[in-house]
Amino acid sequence: MKKADVFEFFRRLAEANPSPETELEFGNTYQLLVAVTLSAQATDVGVNKATRALFEYVKTPQQMVDLGEEGLKEHIKTIGLFNTKAKNVIALSQILVDRHGGEVPADRDAMVELPGVGRKTANVVMNCAFGAETFAVDTHIFRVGNRTGLAKGKTPLAVEKQLEKKVPQPFRVGAHHWLILHGRYICKARTPECWRCPEVDLCAFKDKVLDRGARKAAA
DNA sequence: ATCCCGAGGG
DNA sequence: CCCTCTGGAT
Numbered sequence: 434m435k436k437a438d439v440f441e442f443f444r445r446l447a448e449a450n451p452s453p454e455t456e457l458e459f460g461n462t463y464q465l466l467v468a469v470t471l472s473a474q475a476t477d478v479g480v481n482k483a484t485r486a487l488f489e490y491v492k493t494p495q496q497m498v499d500l501g502e503e504g505l506k507e508h509i510k511t512i513g514l515f516n517t518k519a520k521n522v523i524a525l526s527q528i529l530v531d532r533h534g535g536e537v538p539a540d541r542d543a544m545v546e547l548p549g550v551g552r553k554t555a556n557v558v559m560n561c562a563f564g565a566e567t568f569a570v571d572t573h574i575f576r577v578g579n580r581t582g583l584a585k586g587k588t589p590l591a592v593e594k595q596l597e598k599k600v601p602q603p604f605r606v607g608a609h610h611w612l613i614l615h616g617r618y619i620c621k622a623r624t625p626e627c628w629r630c631p632e633v634d635l636c637a638f639k640d641k642v643l644d645r646g647a648r649k650a651a652a
Numbered sequence: 653a654t655c656c657c658g659a660g661g662g
Numbered sequence: 663c664c665c666t667c668t669g670g671a672t
Contacts, residue, residue, distance in 0.1 A: 455657085456657090457657080469657075470658090470659095472656085472657055472658085473656090473657080473658035473659070473667095474655085474656060474657095474658065474667085474668075474669090475656060475657090475658095475668090475669080475670085476655090476656050476657090476670080476671075477656085477657070478656095478670095478671090479656080479669080479670065479671085480657095510669085511669065511670070512668080512669065512670085513656080513667080513668040513669045513670075514658085514659090514666095514667050514668045514669085515667090515668065515669080516667070516668080517659080517660085517666090517667055517668085518667090518668095521659085521660095548659090548660090549658090549659065549660085550659085551658060551659050551660085552658095552659095553657075553658065553659090554657090554658075554659085557657070569657070570657095571656095571657035571658080572655085572656070572657070572658090573656095573657065574657080589658095609657095613657060616657090617656095617657085622654085622655065622656090623654075623655075623672095653672100654671100654672085655670105655671085655672085656669105656670090656671085658667105659666105659667095660665105660666090660667100661664100661665085661666085662663105662664080662665080662666105
């Protein structure tokens with residue numbers, strides 16, 4: 434995508450949604466870290482449903498350690514991969530207590546050291562909690578980047594590097610959310626809704642779905 | 653059957 | 663690179 438088009442792409446997203454936010458619900462940075470960890474292969478709606486009750490009384494890593502692995506499992510049973518997630522969250526919480534004074538470190542490398550926290554999760558927390566210009570490339574951003582031609586790459590890391598290079602300054606903090614929301618609600622995995630996409634004229638996607646009626650008839 | 657804001661291990 | 667963990671929605 435040409436430089437001027439990239440700017441226009443984000444300008445429109447920003448215009449439509451001036452202050453984008455995560456759809457995950459949380460009350461502090463620690464809860465955000467836990468929520469993002471739980472969100473692997475799960476929808477935000479599903480994660481929120483599980484954390485609503487949990488976060489009522491678990492607001493610190495120490496309180497999570499006190500709850501324990503089995504207690505946590507009871508709360509997150511309805512989310513996929515709950516066994517591994519429960520184990521990781523308890524272990525991660527213990528490390529925060531032991532080595533970080535009960536706080537989430539404002540440092541990506543330190544966060545990635547935590548069990549269950551990879552580069553993508555760390556990038557989300559750095560961006561949402563600390564306002565860092567990080568691009569957490571999840572399934573949505575990977576797809577949107579490659580489809581549109583905004584940031585092509587064979588791996589999430591490659592797409593991340595492209596975004597670091599291409600996203601212009603006024604949009605670097607918000608880009609993560611704009612791209613995810615765009616992917617979730619318009620540039621969907623199965624049936625992208627190009628007919629109502631505000632950026633369709635800037636997009637390189639070859640199989641654009643421009644007519645809803647035609648597509649329904651074909652299906 | 654396929655997807656959802658992945659990470660860890662082989 | 664591959665596989666596994668895992669339930670709910672569509």
